[in-house]
Amino acid sequence: MIPLAEMADHVLRTADARAKTALSRDYAAQWQAARDTGAKPEIGRANPPDAPARPAEPALLDPRDVPRRKPGSPQGRIAILHAVAHIELNAVDLHWDLIARFSDTPFPIGFFDDWVRAADEESKHFNLIADCLEAMSSHYGALPAHAGMWRAAEDTAEDLMGRLAVVPMVLEARGLDVTPGMIRIFEKARKSDPAAAQAVAAMEVIYAEEVHHVAYGSKWFHFLCGRHDLDPKEAFHTLVQRYFHGPLKPPFNEEKRAEAGLPPDFYWPLADGKSA
Ligand SMILES: [Fe+2]
Ligand SMILES: [Fe+2]
Numbered sequence: 236m237i238p239l240a241e242m243a244d245h246v247l248r249t250a251d252a253r254a255k256t257a258l259s260r261d262y263a264a265q266w267q268a269a270r271d272t273g274a275k276p277e278i279g280r281a282n283p284p285d286a287p288a289r290p291a292e293p294a295l296l297d298p299r300d301v302p303r304r305k306p307g308s309p310q311g312r313i314a315i316l317h318a319v320a321h322i323e324l325n326a327v328d329l330h331w332d333l334i335a336r337f338s339d340t341p342f343p344i345g346f347f348d349d350w351v352r353a354a355d356e357e358s359k360h361f362n363l364i365a366d367c368l369e370a371m372s373s374h375y376g377a378l379p380a381h382a383g384m385w386r387a388a389e390d391t392a393e394d395l396m397g398r399l400a401v402v403p404m405v406l407e408a409r410g411l412d413v414t415p416g417m418i419r420i421f422e423k424a425r426k427s428d429p430a431a432a433q434a435v436a437a438m439e440v441i442y443a444e445e446v447h448h449v450a451y452g453s454k455w456f457h458f459l460c461g462r463h464d465l466d467p468k469e470a471f472h473t474l475v476q477r478y479f480h481g482p483l484k485p486p487f488n489e490e491k492r493a494e495a496g497l498p499p500d501f502y503w504p505l506a507d508g509k510s511a
Contacts, residue, residue: 238279243335263355292376330354403452449495
């Protein structure tokens with residue numbers, strides 16, 4: 236088995252989306268199998284690319300130029316699934332990038348267990364959503380997608396606490412806020428569109444598993460605050476204001492955020508119309 240940081244680097248340098256998720260799942264399984272024997276596999280070091288390799292399609296556009304479609308139509312539902320697939324693929328790369336880029340920061344092995352599991356789950360999520368698109372006679376790459384999704388990674392490439400604050404604790408927490416609404420859109424379409432039921436099932440898997448990713452973020456953010464003797468809430472506010480562009484948008488899913496170890500006094504002071 237190659238060191239974990241090298242695995243991460245290989246996933247990041249794989250362009251084809253299905254090949255990327257297959258490699259990601261294979262490496263995660265190797266890691267887990269080794270961990271199940273009680274071994275502590277080598278982490279190693281990597282020099283990851285500034286931005287991950289991506290397929291030639293989808294074309295990446297400024298978010299303002301991505302056409303909006305009505306969610307009530309089949310084309311609108313395809314557009315939603317396509318946007319979710321793009322987010323999931325980005326998340327695969329974000330988790331492996333975290334492992335590769337910060338492999339020289341000493342951590343208990345559980346840090347790596349958590350992010351390998353998160354990367355594996357994102358890979359599963361991408362595959363589930365890509366399967367839904369194919370069941371609707373579309374595919375990932377058929378529509379343009381948002382450019383700039385890698386910005387959070389670039390902005391925090393030198394700052395692990397900033398990365399944890401912005402990626403799992405802001406962006407992935409936002410996923411917990413918006414996923415129930417997307418599930419409702421597909422539930423409504425169930426009667427007229429058999430593929431919608433498949434999308435509901437896929438999104439329910441995503442909704443359940445994303446809670447872990449936010450929780451891993453909160454756990455390791457608090458760990459680092461303890462290591463550096465920082466107040467977690469104050470550190471979170473400072474880092475989100477430094478690296479996240481714009482206020483957080485309510486309504487928040489307070490129940491799931493609480494389950495993930497994200498208390499209201501972390502995010503409410505950063506919400507639209509307030510200042511920390
Ligand atoms: Fe995901
Ligand atoms: Fe996630």
